Amino acid sequence: MSHPEPAPAPAGLRRLAFGGDYNPEQWPEEVWHEDARLMREAGVTMVSVGIFSWALLEPDPGRYDFGWLDRLLDLLHVNGVRADLGTPTVVPPAWFYRAHPEALPVGKDGVRYAFGARGAICHSSTAYREAAAGITEQLARRYANHPALAMWHVHNEYGVPVSACYCDSCAAHFRRWLTARHGSADAVNEAWGTAFWGQRYRSLDEIEPPRTAPTVGNPAQQLDYARFADATMRENFTAERDILHRLSPGIPVTTNFMTALSQCESVDYWAWGREVDLVTNDHYLITDGRRTHVNLAMAADLTRSVAGGAPWLLLEHSTSGVNWQPRNPAKRPGEMARNSLAHIARGSEGAMFFQWRQSRRGAEKFHSAMVPHAGTDSRVWREVSALGADLGLLEGVRGTRTVADVAMLWDWQSWWAQSLDWRPSEDHDARERADTFYASLYDHHLTVDFAHPDADLSAYPLVVVPALYLATEETGRNLRRYVERGGTLVVSYFSGIVDADDAVHPGPYPGALRDVLGLTVEEFSPLLAGGTVRLTTPEGAPQGPGLTGDVWSDVIVPRGAETCWSYADGVPAGRPAITRNRLGEGTAWYISTRLSGPDLDAVLDRALADARIAPRTSLARDVEAVRRTGESGSYLFLINHTGTAAEVPLETPGTELLTGERAGKECTVPAGAVRVVRLDG
Template identity: 80%
Template sequence: MPDTPRGLTRLAFGADYNPEQWPENVWREDMALMREAGVTMVSVGIFSWALLEPEPGAHDFGWLDRLLDLLHENGVRADLGTPTVCPPAWFYREHPEALPVTREGVRLSFGSRGAICHNSPAYRAAAADITERLARRYADHPALALWHVHNEYGVPVSACYCDTCAAAFRVWLGERYGSVDAVNEAWGTAFWGQRYGGLDQIDPPRLTPTACNPAQQLDYRRFADAAMRGNFVRERDILHRLAPGVPVTTNFMTALSQCDSVDYWAWGREVDLVTNDHYLITDGRRTHVNLAMAADLTRSVAGGRPWLLLEHSTSGVNWQPRNPAKAPGQMARNSLAHVARGSEGAMFFQWRQSRRGAEKFHSAMVPHAGTDSRVWREVVELGADIGALADVRGTRTEADVAVVWDWQSWWAQNLEWRPSEDHDPRERADTAYEALYDRHLTVDFAAPEADLSAYPLVVVPALYLATREAGDNLRAYVENGGTLVVSYFSGIVDEHDAVHDGPHPGALRDVLGLTVEEFSPLLPGQAVRLAPAPGAAAAAELGGDVWTEFVVPRGAEAVWEYADGLVAGRPAVTRHRLGRGTAWYVSTRLDAAGLDAVLDLACADAGVARRTGLPRDVEVVRRAGDSGRYVFAINHTAADAEVPLEGAGTELLGGGRVDGPLAVPAGAVRIVRLDG
C-alpha cells in the first residue's frame, strides 16, 4: 500500500476543513483563499456523520459530492475522514449502551466528542457501514488523496468499564493467557486473596476501596488500547479492500501527555502513513523543544520514514488554562521545524475559525479577523515557503543518538503506591531530550527491544518496566560497543508489574554492573550533594533531589559519590565497562547542568562530539535522500546567528548561493540544499 497521499506532488499544506459550518456561498470564497495561500490538501468529513446519515439508514452525500468536486476543480487534494469519532444523536438514542462508562460507574452522555465504547457491537457495525458507504462512493474520486480514520483515538476516552467491555476483557484474557491459572500467576492474585476460580469471575479494574491490583490495571490498559486499534484495523481493511491504492491513516498525538493511553509503537505498524497532531504546551517551558521531541518521536514511530504533521495551530489554542498567541514568525518556525524532522508538510486545525462550538477561540488559517490580519499574512508567506520545498519530499532526517521510550512502562509506572509520587518518568524523558537537544544532537526514539546498533549513544531516561528481552537487548548493545546512560528506578518489574527475581535493578543489573539494596526517595525540599569519586574522571560537584539509592557496585566504578544524606559515601553515578562498550547509571534526579556533566563523559565514551559554534536555541537538522542533502537552520532566539555548513549550496527560501557560514537572522528559518 502506498505511504504517500495519492496525487500529491508537493508538501502537504492546509488544514481541517469544516465547510458544513458555513453556507455554501462561503465555499467559493474559501477556494479562492486556498489558492492564494498555496493550500495543497485539506482534511474533510471528520465530524460529519450526522450530516451524512441524518436518520438511521437515510444518507445524504450530496453536499460532500459538491465539496469534493469543488476541491478538485481548484487543485486541492482531500484527506477524507471516516466520521466514526462522533456517532449521531439518533444512534445513541437507539443504542445508549454504546456510551462509555467510567471506572466510577458513571455513563457519559452525548454532546461532546469521542463518547464511545469501543467494544459495543452496535458501534462497530454502524462504523463499518458508514465507512463502507464512503469507500464505495469516493474510492475513485480524483480529489481523494488519503483516508483519515476516526480522530485522535484515546482522546478524550480510551477505556470503558461497562459490562460489554467486561465480557470482551475476559475473552481477551483467555486469548492472551489461555487459562485462569495463568492469569492468577501473571497478576499475583495470591496477594490480598484475589485468586479467581474462572475467567467469568473477572471484571474490569473498576473503583475499589484502595489500590487495585496493578497487573490487572496494566492489562486493562493493554486491552483498551487493543480494542481501539482493532476498530481502526476494521475500518482500514474496508478502505483497503474498496479503495486500493489510497493510503489510510489516523492522526496520532505522540508526545502529548493527554494521549498517554495509546501504545504508538503498536499503532505505527498498522497505518500506511504515520500522521501526528501537535500543540504547544504553554506552561513556561521552551515550547520549541517539546515540538522537536514530538516530531522526532513521530518519525521514530514511523520507523524513520517520512510522516505528516496533520494538525497544529496557527496561533493560540483554546483548551489550556492560558492560551497565548504565537509571536510573529513563530508559526513558520514551528511548521518548518516539523518538516526538518521528517514531516512531509504542515497542516493545521483548522481552515476557517469557527463562530460556534467548543473550539471557537482556537486559532485557524482564516481567523475571525479575516484576511486583513497578521495570521493570514503569515499563512500566505508560509504557503509560499512550503511550496518551495517540494524537492525535500521523500528524504529522511538524519539522527545522531537514541532515547528509549516505552508507553507500557509509563502505564505501569504511573499506577498507585510507587516509592515516590515526586518521581515523574515523563519529566525525566523531557529533561534527557532537552539535554541532547542543547548539545545540538538529533534524536531517534526506540522501543526497549528494538535494534540499537546504529547509535553510538542510547539514553534510557525512565524504564521502570523492562522485560528480560529488553535487558538482554541493552546488554548486547553495550557489549557490541554502544554507550548506554540509564536513569534511576529502571529495570524494576517485568511485563506483569512483578518485581524481577533478585536485587534491583532487575533486568538491567548485569548491563549496569551493580545492584541496588534499597530505594531512598527524598522528601520535598530535600537535596543531596554528589562529589567526584576518588580517582574518577568527574571534576565538579553535582546536586540531586527527589530520589537516592543504596547502590552496590558489581563491576561498575563510582564516578560520583553521595557526599551527604542517608546514602552518604555510596556511589551515585557509575560507569561499567562491558565488552566493547560502556554503561552509565544515574541513581538520583540531576538538574540540567548535572545531567549535562554526565553526558559529557558518556559522549566521550561514545565518540559523540558536542557541536560547537551553535548558539543555544539555534536548531540545525539535516535531511537527505535521492534529491540531495538539506540543512535546516531554525533560529528561535532574538539575536542573529551564524551556522557552519559542510560545503556550499543553495538557500531554498531565498534562492541565493551560500558558501561559508549561513547567516540566520533572529527568528528566521534558512534551508540549504548542499551541492553534490
C-alpha cells in the same frame, strides 16, 4: 501488518502537504467558493474533510445524504486541492445513542457519560462497531474513485478524551482478551499475583474491569486493562482500515496520532505505527512557560521514530493560540512558520492545521485558524500565505529522511505501569525524565531517534534510557549486546525493575539491567518533598563538578562498575551515585538520582566522550541544525529560536532555498527565522 517501505504519500499530491481541517458544513455554500479562492491564493494543497459529519451524512438510520459532500469534493478538485477524507466515526449521531445508549462509555466509578461532546464511545459496543463499519463502507463505495481523494482519515485522535470504558460489555470483551493473552484463570492468577490480598479467581467469568475500589487495586490487572483498552480501539481502527483497503485500493489509510508525551498517554504508538499506511500526527504547544520548541522537536522525533524513520505528516497544529489551555497566548510573529518548518526538518512531509476557517460557534470557536475571525487583513493570514509560498520552494525535500545522531528508549507500556499507584515516590515522573534527558540532548545539538527497548540499536553510538521501569529479560539482553559491541548506554534510576506483568524481577534491583550496569541496588531511598542530595567525585578519581540531585537516591553495590560520583549526604552517603561499567567494547552509565540542567549535562558530556561524539560548540543555544537526506540531495534546516541573528558554519556550501542565495562557509539565520540549505554534492 508490516509497515510499508517507503510509507505511501497521499495520492496525487506532488508538493508538500499544506492546508487544514476544513468544516464547510459550518458555513453557507456561498462561503465555500470564497474558501476555494483563498486556498488557491495561499497555496493550499490538501484539506481534511468530513471528520465530524456523521449526523449530516446519515441524518436518519440507513438514509444517506452525500449531495453536499459530492459538491464539496468536486469544488476542491476543480481548484487543485486534494482531500484527506475522514470516516466520521469519532462522533456517532444523536439518533444512534438514543437507540443504543449502551454505546456511551462508563467511567471507573460506574457512571455512564452523556452525549454532547466528542469521542464518547464504548469501543466494545457491537452496535457501534456495526454502525461505524456501515458508514465507512458507504463512504468508500461512493468516493473510492473520486479524483480529489488523496488519503483516508479514520476516526480522530483515538484515546481523546476517553480510551477505557468499564461497562459490562467491556467486562465480557476483557475476559475474551484475557483468554487470548493468558489462556486460563490459573495463568491470570499467576500473571497478576492474585495470591496477594486473596484476589484469586476460579474462572475468568469472575473477573471484572478494575473499577473504583475502596483502596488500591491490583496493579497487574490495571496494566492489562490499559493494554486491553488500547487494543480494543486498535481493533476498531483496523476494521475500518480493512474496509477502505478492500473498496479503495491504492489510497493510503491513516488516523491522526498525538505522540507528544503530555497529550495522549493511553495509546501505544509503537503498536499503532505498524497498522497505518502513513503515520500522521497532531501537535499543539503546551504554553506553560517551558521552551515550547523543545517539546515540538521531541514530538516530531518521536513521530518519525514511530514511522520507522520514514517520512510522516503533521496533520494538525495551530496557526496561533489554542482554546483548551488555562491560558492561551497568541504565537509571536514568525513563530507559526518556524514551528511548521521545524516539523518538516524532523521528517514531516508538510504542515497542516486545525483548522482552515475559524468557527463562529461551538467549543473551539476561540481556537486559531488559517482564516481567522479577523479575516484576510490580518497578521495570521499574511503569515499563512507566506508559509504556503515557502513550502512551494521545498518540493525537493519530499521523500528524504532525517538523519539522527543518538537514540532514546521509550515504551508506553512501561509508562503505564510506572504511573500506577503506590510507587516509591509520587515525585518521580517518567515523562519528566524523558523531557529532561531530551532537552539535554537537544542542547547538545543532537538529533534523537526514539526506539522500542527491544529494537536493534547498533546504528547509534549513544542510547539514553530516561525511565524504563518495566523491562523484560529480553530487553536486558538487548542492551547488554549493544554495550558489548561498542555502544554507550546511559540509564536513569528506577529502570529495569519489573517484568511485563509488573512483577519485580527475582533478585536485587535493577532486575533486567543488573548485568549491563555492573551493579545492584539494595534499596531505594526517595527523598522527601524539596529534599536534595550532594554528589562529589570520590577521592582519588579525576575531579569533576559537584552535582545536586533531588527526588531519588539508591543504595548501590558495585559489581564491576566504577564510581564516578558519590553521595556526599543522605541515606546513601559515601556510596556510589553515578557509575560507569566497562563491558566488552562499550560502557554503561547509571544515574541513581534526578539530575537536571547543567548537572545532567555534565554527566552526558562524559558519556558523549565515551561514544566519541564531538561537542558541537559552534551552534548557539536554541539554534537547531537538522539534516534530511535522500535521492534529491541533502538539506540542512537551520532554525533560530532566539532574538538575535545566528551565524552557522557549513561543512559544505550550498543554496539557501527560501531566499535563493548562495551559502558558503557559513549561513546567516536572522532572529526567529529558518533557513534551508541544499548542500552541494
